[in-house]
Amino acid sequence: MVTLEAIPLFRQLNRIELQALRLIAQERQFAAGQEIFHEGTPGDGVYFVKAGLVEISAGTGVARRVFSQLGPGEIFGEMAIIEHRPRSASASAGPDTEVYFLPRGEMLSFIERSPGLAFALLQQISHRLREFNQLHVRELVQAESFAAIGRFAQGIVHDLKNPLSIISLSAEMFDLPSVSPEIRATSRLRIRKQVERISDMVSDILIFTQGSRKDGELKPGDYRAFILELIGDLRSEAELKSAQIEMENVPPAVAVRFDPRRLSRVFFNLVHNATDVMLDGGKILLRFQFDEKEIVTEIEDTGPGIAPEIVGELFQPFATHGKAHGTGLGLSICKKIVEDHGGIIDVRSEAGRGAIFRFTLPIAQRN
Numbered sequence: 001m002v003t004l005e006a007i008p009l010f011r012q013l014n015r016i017e018l019q020a021l022r023l024i025a026q027e028r029q030f031a032a033g034q035e036i037f038h039e040g041t042p043g044d045g046v047y048f049v050k051a052g053l054v055e056i057s058a059g060t061g062v063a064r065r066v067f068s069q070l071g072p073g074e075i076f077g078e079m080a081i082i083e084h085r086p087r088s089a090s091a092s093a094g095p096d097t098e099v100y101f102l103p104r105g106e107m108l109s110f111i112e113r114s115p116g117l118a119f120a121l122l123q124q125i126s127h128r129l130r131e132f133n134q135l136h137v138r139e140l141v142q143a144e145s146f147a148a149i150g151r152f153a154q155g156i157v158h159d160l161k162n163p164l165s166i167i168s169l170s171a172e173m174f175d176l177p178s179v180s181p182e183i184r185a186t187s188r189l190r191i192r193k194q195v196e197r198i199s200d201m202v203s204d205i206l207i208f209t210q211g212s213r214k215d216g217e218l219k220p221g222d223y224r225a226f227i228l229e230l231i232g233d234l235r236s237e238a239e240l241k242s243a244q245i246e247m248e249n250v251p252p253a254v255a256v257r258f259d260p261r262r263l264s265r266v267f268f269n270l271v272h273n274a275t276d277v278m279l280d281g282g283k284i285l286l287r288f289q290f291d292e293k294e295i296v297t298e299i300e301d302t303g304p305g306i307a308p309e310i311v312g313e314l315f316q317p318f319a320t321h322g323k324a325h326g327t328g329l330g331l332s333i334c335k336k337i338v339e340d341h342g343g344i345i346d347v348r349s350e351a352g353r354g355a356i357f358r359f360t361l362p363i364a365q366r367n
Helices: 015-024 104-113 115-175 181-209 223-239 260-277 330-340
Strands: 026-030 035-037 045-051 054-058 065-070 090-093 097-103 219-222 243-247 255-258 282-290 294-301 345-349 355-362
Touching: 015 097, 015 104, 045 104, 097 104, 104 115, 115 181, 219 223, 223 243, 223 255, 223 260, 223 282, 243 260, 255 260, 255 355, 260 282, 260 294, 260 330, 260 355, 330 345, 330 355
Parallel strands: 243 282
Antiparallel strands: 026 097, 035 090, 045 097, 054 065, 054 090, 219 255, 282 294, 294 355, 345 355
16 A cells, blocks of 8 residues: 555655645545446546556457556556546456546646646656557567468468378379279379478478578588589479479589588479469579689579569568468578578569579688
């Protein structure tokens, strides 16, 4: 329990001002759960907790949300002093709650005679608004996180349904007694491809959730040998969608510290993205440049290009930008892998050309 003069807002008042304050202050008692004022009712004055606990909330029933709990000495309903508008929240009492109530008119008159009190009250209101803003920002961040998880889960479920349906149909076809060996072989190939597709999705999730790799996992290797071994697999993938892959120049035979499995993922993701946008086939070009510090790899497609307004968002997690399928993790995974290798990745799109993805890798320094 606190006395009126012990309330922090009133500690600066002199004896005469405190006597005047006692004359206008009303003491009120409330039972546990009793409403002190209701959201939407006129703001007729300001309250201070004398004893007990007060909950500030908005909404009713299951939609009711408690914003704060106030103890002895704290102010509530203070916005009624500044603006004569309906209450924006409700206040209810905890067990054995007592409050001081100061009517709006008398409180305004008192503030006019005490500039120090007016300044202290504005500080209190500013502090309360800052607390509310911080709470609002946290809730927005949390809501966006939940929304992102929801979008991610929706994408996963959608993408899993298609390969699982193909696997189911192919398995039924494979088991038919009258099916020809050719159709059985085709069914087997379809099942294998869809299993690989699901495996790729799981790999995307695992790579995305892993922390950054340590430099010790990157080993020096010949970049030209790596590309020449990889290009055959990339061409096989592209040919499934009637696309072609060409190397504009031979990759340089320089030493780079890298993880072949993870770096391969960057190439496959970029090639998959390119074939997704080139609906009637097309061409994917690989080109390479290097100097004494880094090697630059560019992957260009002959698709429709990328709208300037979404270029800055492409590498954000869950960014699908209208794609009918995909988890929205592919490019964010590319960014993560390249950065784990000490490089950077970006994209540009020029008039009359498709998208050009460019990433750098540092050349291994000799000891």
